[in-house]
Amino acid sequence: MSYVEMWLEMRGSGGPYRVAMLIPIGTELPDGFTMKPEITDYEGSHFFVSIWYDQMIQAKDAILEAAKFYSELKIQFLFFRELRQPLTD
DSSP, X not given: OOSEEXXXXXXXXXXXXXXXXXXXXXXXXXXTOEEOTTOOOSTTEEEEEOOOBSSHHHHHHHHHHHHHHHHXXXXXXXXXXXXXXXXXX
């Protein structure tokens, strides 16, 4: 995979929310994300998450900042506009 994938996760109905990203190994990382090494199903990429936010708008702002970060670096990304269940806590 030569691009970043990003989406929002929701822990329960009504929140909290966080940003999740699959980032190719060796790709720069925006501030505020932590690697989750227990997720290893994606060869060539690492799984990163933001902190949990109480409000969706906060998570939306964080994902938009990550998208801006990769746009400025001219790194391609897929931005999924959906809420998913967390892959891990």
